[in-house]
Amino acid sequence: MVTRILAIDDSRTIRTLLTQTLQNAGFEVSTAVDGVDGVQKFQQQHTDLVITDVNMPNKDGFGVIADIRNGPTNRTVPVLVLTTESGAALKDRARQAGATGWIVKPFDDDALIAVIRRLTGAL
Amino acid sequence: MMTGDTAMRDIFFEECDDLITDLSEGLSAMRDGQTDDAIVNAVFRAVHSVKGAAGAFALDDLVSFAHRFETVLDAVRSHRLSLDDALLHVLQRASDVLADLIDAARDNLPANPAQVDPVVAQLQSFLGDAPQPVEDLDFEAVTLAFDGPDQPARRYLIRFRPNAAFYASGHDPLLIIKALQALGPTSVSVDLTRLPHSLAGLRWQDGLMGWQVVLDGPATDLPILEVFQFVDDLCDLQITAGPDDAAADPVPIAPAPVVEAQTDTSDRSGKRAAASLRVDPERVDRLINAVGELIINQSVISQRLQEASLPNTAELFSDLDDYKLLAREIQEGVMAIRAQPVKPLFQRMLRIAREAADMTGKLVTFTTEGEATEVDKTVVERLADPLTHMIRNAIDHGIEAPDQRIAAGKSAHGSLRLSARQRSGSIVIEIADDGAGLDRRRIRDIAFEKGLIAEDAQLTEAEIDHLLFAPGFSTAKAVTNLSGRGVGMDVVKTAITALGGRVTIASVTGQGTSFSITLPLTLAVMDGMIINLGGQTMVVPIASILETIRPKAADLSQIGLNSTLLRIRGEYVPVIDLAERMGHTTLPRDMTERVLLLIQTDSVPQCALAVDDIFDQRQVVVKSMQGNYGEIAGVSGATILGDGKIALIIDAEAVAQGNTSFPATNSHNRRDVPHVATC
Incomplete structure (x- = not known):
């Protein structure tokens, strides 16, 4: 079964990069342009893993996670936070928000794909 | 991430342009006193997004500058730094540098340290004052593996209880086990000792189960730690290396902390990405060309049909009218694709004004109006240079130094207003300052020195003002760094004329100067009056024709040998024989047999152009002749008519000004250049 990933980022560049990278790795990708769009798309379609930016208009990445974790369906979906921050502060914040994992931008294609495979079982 | 992909780069730089626009908008809102969180956040986010995406392309200069910029903005955002004029000024400079770094990256040029470093230092100085949060220098712990590849497999005992x-x-947990299994042969057992005897009320997520995995695997525990990368603090984890028996004691479990997901649903009034389509401009240009041909083709067909004198053509011509309407609708639709708001252009000018003010030490309040006004893309692109020049001029020469302003009873801050609006088929862009106004005496002196006018020339104020546009005229007493680089306002005028526009000046001594640029809405198609002139078919733009008149003898009066005046509604306007102006030698004909086109434009008083006949009003496709023939006096372009013949398009305004040879860039077009250069 194809693994479906929802990528939420307000940067068109990052969205395009993610889409290319993930599609090349055999994932099915849909994208959303901000937190509100992301949560809406998440609720409308089946998603195996969410990748979300933190700093976005309308609703930030932690808001997205909160909505997913308190939402009606699929609330234990793995959510990867994509961010330029690194270190302990990020880890705490991501952890608090209920993120499954975090990837620091700029990300390494192979590392990202390895993490996604591990978190979705698409080994 | 992919880095070598040019299409990706294009997307990135396009996005950067948008982000820079957001950034400068946000900063100018902040400067206007709007410092609420939403705006500061939007500004932060713009810089942050540039940084995030630039990292993907290994644009290190850009990333490191954006990082510093972002750090300061973050301090502002979290109220660790308070926003004052000095900080705003630095933020604005940083925004300019960021834009430059993006431009440099686009052109694969290195950053200019002379420009970047001072701003970095300034940013840094603000951070020095603010109490900094503990810097996130703690990177994920990485254990380096020094063991050789031939290291025998080791056995690990991994116990984890989520x-x-x-x-x-x-x-x-299943995925964790799967990931461990991928590292080598495993045996897995589950620890159920914590499970209550009664399964009623059991909640699977309470973390009552633990697992033990024996893994014969990797030489180091690094891949194992990687499996637990995100969960090392979400489970009790023990990893022991070396041969061991799997029957160890159950791992004690710490009371599971209840973690509440933090909600952040605060309303962020950032804008949502507009649903838009990005199209290669070349494709649009192809479409525009094709539509132009379509319109020509439509007039060819309609002319052929008329010539064929078919019977019962009423329906045919009504269908043809539909065709015309459709063609026009398509044309308008296509032109709308090319239309762009002047906003990005105006934002750029904001920066030019700021730099000019900084450099001259003048205080300038720069305001823009009508940023949403849409203009053809080419116009937006080609206006940048003339506008830059005019804005610099206005600040360098127009607006006075603060002490002079105060002495003149004005506020220390000069005002510079850049506005755009649509007015009856044209776009009017105005640059108005409240400075000293033009120094007409000096303009006159310089024009005389440069041999542009005779010493005793009788000039009106408007004529003196327009001397500014004469080639080679430059008023700067000293060559400043800013304006006066030997490039005069004539270059501005040439650029605007090339766009089919014109520029006029209004200046009141002591109160200010305003330049007004009038441009056609679209460049490719215009409504024209088809006329006959000495047997040749020509086109006069409808936009400049007020009305057409077949004069009565009683309304015409002869003044001297060659001048005729037309009396219309109690006023007299000069009659200009277009044929004569265009160099045609026609037999003198009685004016009453000819048609007069009453011309009125912004820069010249009314006059009447005498032509031999008028045929039709029609949309014509404007083809530029400059590429092939240079600039031709009194002719703004050419078009192809329905019969396939070429007709020149008359520049009614230039003709009306009696100025058919200005500005002649090609000497063979130059006839007697009048001393007074107007525009």
Whole structure:
């Protein structure tokens, strides 16, 4: 079964990069342009893993996670936070928000794909 | 991430342009006193997004500058730094540098340290004052493996017992086990000792189960740690290396902390990405060309049909009218694709004004109006240079130094207003300052010195003002760094004329100067009056024709040998024989047999152009002749008519000014250049 990933980022560049990278790795990708769009798309379609930016208009990445974790369906979906921050502060914040994992931008294609495979079982 | 992909780069730089626009908008809102969180956040986000995406392309200069910029903005955002004029000024400079770095990256040029470093230092100085949060220097711990590849496989005992947060964060023990299995042969056992005897009320997520995995695997525990990368604090984890028996004591479990997901639903009034389509401009240009041909083709067909004198043509011509309407609708639709708001252009000018003010030490309040006004893309692109020049001029020469202003009873801050609006088929862009106004005496002196006018020339104020546009005229007493680089306002005028526009000046001594640029809405198609002139078919733009008149003898009066005046509604306007102006030698004909086109434009008083006949009003496709023939006096372009013949398009305004040879860039077009250069 194809693994479906929802990528939420307000940067068109990052969205395009993610889409290319993930599609090349055999994932099915849909994208959303901000937190509100992301949560809406998440609720409308089946998603195996969410990748979300933190700093976005309308609703930030932690808001997205909160909505997913308190939402009606699929609330234990793995959510990867994509961010330029690194270190302990990020880890705490991501952890608090209920993120499954975090990837620091700029990300390494192979590392990202390895993490996604591990978190979705698409080994 | 991919870095070598040019299409990706294009997307990135396009996005950067948008982000820079957001950034400068946000900063100018902040400067206007709007410092609420939403605006500061939007500004932060713009810089942050540039940094994030630039990292993907290894644009290190850009990333490191954006990082510093972002750090300061973050301090502002979290109220660790208070926003004052000095900080705003630095933020604005940083925004300019960021834009430059993006431009440099686009052109694969290195950053200019002379420009970047001072701003970095300034940014840094603000951070020095603010109490900084503990810097996130703690990177993920990495254990380096020094063992050789031939190291024998080691046996690991891994015990883990997830807590509730593990499940709540979207982790799955099964996936962890699967990931461990991928590292080598395993045996897995589950520890159920914590399970209550009664399964009633059991909650799977309470973290009551633990697993033990014996793994014969990797030489180091690094891949194992990687499996637990995100969960090391969400479960009790023990990893022991070396041969061991799997029957160890159950791992004690710490009380599972209840983690509540933090909600952040605060309303952020950032804008949502507009649903838009990005199209290669070349494709649009192809479409525009094709539509132009379509319109020509339509007039060819309609002319052929008329010539064919078919019977019962009423329906045919009504269909043809539909065709015309459709063609026009398509044309308008296509032109609308090319239309762009002047906003990005105006934002750029904001920066030019700021730099000019900084450099001259003048205080300038720069305001823009009508940023949403849409203009053809080419116009937006080609206006940048003339506008830059005019804005610099206005600040350098127009607006006075603060002490002079105060002495003149004005406020120390000069005002510079850049506005755009649509007015009856044209776009009017105005640059108005409240400075000293033009120094007409000096303009006159310089024009005389440069041999542009005779010493005793009788000039009106408007004529003196327009001397500014004469080639080679430059008023700067000293060559400043800013304006006066030997490039005069004549270059501005040439650029605007090339766009089919014109520029006029209004200046009141002591109160200010305003330049007004009038441009056609679209460049490719215009409504024209088809006329006959000495047997040749020509086109006069409808936009400049007020009305057409077949004069009565009683309304015409002869003044001297060659001048005729037309009396219309009690006023007299000069009659200009277009044929004569265009160099045609026609037999003198009685004016009453000819048609007069009453011309009125912004820069010249009314006059009447005498032509031999008028045929039709029609949309014509404007083809530029400059590429092939240079600039031709009194002719703004050419078009192809329905019969396939070429007709020149008359520049009614230039003709009306009696100025058919200005500005002649090609000497063979130059006839007697009048001393007074107007525009």
